[in-house]
Amino acid sequence: MEKNPIIEFENCTKSFGELVVLDNISFSVKGNSLISVLGKSGSGKTTLIRLLAGLDKLDNGTIHINGEKATEGNRILVPARKRNTGFIFQDLALFPHFTVFHNIAFGLKVNKENNYKAIVEGVLRQFDIIGSRDKYPNQLSGGQQQLVALARTWVLKPKILLMDEPMANLDVKLKKQIRLKVRELMKQRNVTVFYITHDHREALELSDKILLLNNGKVEFYGESGDILKSDSTYVKEFIEI
């Protein structure tokens, strides 16, 4: 267990009907790290970060965030909007009827930030998408859409950033660009990032830690370099060594 963890899963179980997706898992994360979540499709990666965001309830167990009990069993103690997390959905969930500007301004306006115009302009520059300010999401390229989704959560200054395979259909070069952006941002602001991917090479290159899910259990959790030394056959197979 980490000292003063920012996130702590304790004996967490989650099932959908008969299907047990997460089976009594425990792990903890210290602040300011980038964790790649790996696992086959259907292994519960999305479920894990949805639980963390407060979008789903547990069957059993507790989730602590910042030392505070956030979810206990089927009760959400800290609601999603109070968790100070950012969530980038697999489909990005950009509002199709809002321009880029208004997509990014949405959260600021909801949180009564009067100075939102200047803040949005700032982040548009920072992310190099100022040219798309008044475009609608469907007028953007895949990479630009990713950046907008990232900027939309970024303006809200999350302490935890959850990304669900956000780059699944980007080309290698763009991927690299955005990956660098995420790392740069993260170090700037002391953010903890959960990054779901199915590409273990990407995980090895990018992350501080790797969490590998298999069959409802945590198959591996540790420094990303150490995964190469693991002697579990499943891990070896998964990362093809």
Next chain:
Amino acid sequence: MNNQSKYISGFAAIVFGAAVLLPLVSLVFGSLFVEGGLMITNFTEIFQQRTVLLSILNSVIISILASFVSVAIGCCFALLFTKTDLPFRKVLFFLLLLPLLLPPYIVTVAWTDVWLFLGISKNLVYGLPAVVFILSTIYVPLAAFIISGSLKNISASIEEAGLMMTDYKTLFFKIILPLLRPALFSSFILVFILSVSEFAVPAYLSVNVFTTEIFTQFTAFYDYSSAISYALILTAICLLLILPENHYLSKAPFVSFGKKSFRQLTVSLKNKNFWLIIGFAYIVFVVFLPITMLVSQWLIGDSISFVDIVELLFPALKDSLLLSVVGSLLVTLLGFAFALMSVKYKTKAIDSILLFVFAIPAIVTGIALVKFYNSPMLNFVYGTSLIILIAFVARFLFVSQKIIAGGLMQVPDSFREAAIIMGAPPFYTFRKITFPLLADALFTSFFIILIFCVAELTTVIMVYPPGTSFLPVRIFTLMANAPQSTVSGMCLVALLSTLSLITIMMGGRKLLINQQWKRTQ
């Protein structure tokens, strides 16, 4: 799903259950069980009466023929307008669908105008073939619409994979046609049910079918128990037919929104001009010819001026419009609540219940409502326009719910969740995200149901309270004694009001949706 939408859905379910389901269920069970003995003798009597048997036979023959013709022609047009590179196919398809929005009684008057003008013998005009012909022209678009929807769901990659192995002809018969089978079958059944329940067309052409027989028993002879037992037989026929296809029909998307989910393969036609002429000729023949004839018949007739007709129909026109607007709003609100139930809570029973209510013939719905609400205690419904609104809900809720559910499925949960994580409260999220994205579907529902309400004759003629005048009912009652040219003139007024509604709505929709998006940001 939050509490507000739970309350909305729960409230809608109670309203629908009490106002619509209860009368329908009590018609069936009330007469089967309470007066059990009586009904059974009634049923045996029915099959001994020649006229009744003949009317059932007529109904079945008409419906089978109309279904065959509609599905066959509808399938051809669906293929032509969705699977080929025919120029103008979108416009042509839109024009083809137009008769769906025209009230059947107007179409009937228009065609009789054509035939009488051509000097076709009255025996033929006022007869079974004419009913089959008119029903087919009305339901070809419906079949084409359903089949085209199914064609659009065949992904290009399936066809391309097939084309790697074989030629297009084999592909068509081995892959495409089998994939179309549920749509073909469903549209056949749907057209059958709608034809067997149709009242206005056979009534105007004085062809004795089952619905007109029921109507006569009920309104002319006041023989309620006969009318009800006939009604139950008709209902049983419809529900039994729908049962096997329940799953497909209750899930079939009626209108789809947003981008098409699949890439589509189109066939390049060799002689485009030929097919263009065929498509165009059909539309001219079926849509424009009868309407033109309506105009000319009224002009030829020596009787009545346009202004006089408008004056004659004005009160009914006004009442119709008002009631239809209120009715359509009500149906759309309930449709929204029921769409929430079926899409968000995944309650499958909802779709089936609505489909069954929809499949119950309008005349039966009318009888059920009259029987249930015609009591001193419920007179506040029976004696007022409220009963017409209830009839609209019973008739059209299924359609509205389908349209709105289709829209709701285009708004992924992640939109709502993204807003909530960013700190937006549920109602704010609904107002800014869900509602604007649903506006298109809600408006389409309002629009289509409005057109349906304005055209609805069968239930309204059964339930309308004294003092209210409803346009189709007014025209229908005047028809009996008016000369043909006056009837044509009246239908022309009704047609013009329907067409102007369509125009206003289509213009309004564009405006509204653009505005909506700008305002919500």
